[in-house]
Amino acid sequence: MIELSAQLRPxxxxxxxxxxxxxxxxxxxxxxxxxxxxxxxxxxxxxxxxQEAGESTLVKLKIxxxxxxxxxxxxxxxxxxKERIVLIYKVAKGPVTDKPIHIDFYQVKMDEPITTEVPLVxxxxxxxxxxxxxxxxxxxxxxxxxxxxxxxPHQLEIDVSSLKxxxxxxxxxxxxxxxxxxxxxxxxxxxxxxxPPRTKAELEELEKAPEEKIxxxxxxxxxxxxxxxxxxxxxxxxxxxxxxxxxxxxxERNSKxxxx
Numbered sequence: 730m731i732e733l734s735a736q737l738r739p740x741x742x743x744x745x746x747x748x749x750x751x752x753x754x755x756x757x758x759x760x761x762x763x764x765x766x767x768x769x770x771x772x773x774x775x776x777x778x779x780q781e782a783g784e785s786t787l788v789k790l791k792i793x794x795x796x797x798x799x800x801x802x803x804x805x806x807x808x809x810x811k812e813r814i815v816l817i818y819k820v821a822k823g824p825v826t827d828k829p830i831h832i833d834f835y836q837v838k839m840d841e842p843i844t845t846e847v848p849l850v851x852x853x854x855x856x857x858x859x860x861x862x863x864x865x866x867x868x869x870x871x872x873x874x875x876x877x878x879x880x881x882p883h884q885l886e887i888d889v890s891s892l893k894x895x896x897x898x899x900x901x902x903x904x905x906x907x908x909x910x911x912x913x914x915x916x917x918x919x920x921x922x923x924x925p926p927r928t929k930a931e932l933e934e935l936e937k938a939p940e941e942k943i944x945x946x947x948x949x950x951x952x953x954x955x956x957x958x959x960x961x962x963x964x965x966x967x968x969x970x971x972x973x974x975x976x977x978x979x980x981e982r983n984s985k986x987x988x989x
Contacts, residue, residue: 730787730788730789730814731778731781731782731786731787731788731789732788732789732790732791733770733774733775733778733788733789733790733791734770734771734774734791734793735756735758735768735769735770735790735791735792735793735834736753736768736769736770736792736793736794737766737767737768737792737793737794738755738767738768738769739767745831748769749772749830752771752772752773753769753770753771753772754769754770754771754772754775754829754830754831754832755767755768755769755830755831755832756768756769756770756831756832756833756834757831757832757833757834758790758792758813758815758834758835758836759833759834759835759836760815760835760836760837760838761838761841763836766792768792768834770832772828772829775829775832776829778817779817779820779829782817782883783817783848783883783884784816784817784818784819784820784845784846785816785845785846785847785848785881785882785883785884786816786881786883787814787815787816787837787878787879787881788814788815788816788817788834789812789813789814789815790812790813790814790815790834791811791812792811792812792813793811813834813836814836814837814839814878815834815835815836815837816834816835816837816843816845816878817832817833817834818833818834818835819832819833820832820833837878838878839877839878839879840877841877841878842875842876842877843875843876843877843878843881844873844874844875845873845874845881846871846872846873846874847871847872847873847874847881847882847883847884847885848870848871848884848885849867849869849870849871849872849884849885849886849887849920850884850885850886850887851865851867851886851887851889851921852886852887852888852889853888853889853890854889854890855889855890855892855893855923856890856892856893857892857893857894857895857897857923858889858892858923861894861895861923861925861926862926863895863923863924863925863926864923864924864925864926865889865892865921865922865923866921866922866923866924867920867921868918868919868920868921868922869918869920872885872901872904872912872914873912873913873914874906874910874911874912875910875911875912875913876907876909876910876911877909880907880908880909880910881910882907882910885904885906887899887904887920887921889921891903892921892922892923894923895922895923895924895925897922897923898919898920898921898922899919899920899921899922900916900917900918900919900920901914901915901916901917901918901920902916902917903920904920
């Protein structure tokens, strides 16, 4: 089983940025009837484990820290109580760097089934692609499954060699799931298919730059603006419609007064 080291950390979020500057990633461990633990893991070590395990492979989390020892002692746990069997349940990434900034670990119980997403890996070669120049379409990239932790597959392989024509499809019902694994996905949901290549005319049409006349665009924008003003006037009870006439009346009065 893949192993990952973790350390207990203060629960306050104010120190998370400082933790990240030290090359660590803040994390939380939780589970069914499990007390939450605030942790941190080394970024470079987590990256290696995450690439290998993904979110569907069990990981042995080895926790260090005085608080964990105290809790284990209070509960009368065995010396190995600091090791938790977990799934990497969720990884939050920074919007700019796309690097992990927070991790959720879910502690599993080996005798309780869990539901998780498993990636689909497409293998083999489709005759419809190779011989007919078709394009392989992968309708789904992962599948939600339910299984006991020990039966969780790391991934599911999809052999596309059965796609010989453009009329062939691979459905959920065609999957051969491992023993002890099931899914609630619709049996007739398409996993993969092959579509015909684009014709010369279609490719030429795609290459054409959209031609828009500036005058037509300006007219359309003015018409749209006019409609928006009308709508605003209706909503405001015609207040805007009366404003110009009131201003004109004022001007007329001022003009007459000036002439007199």
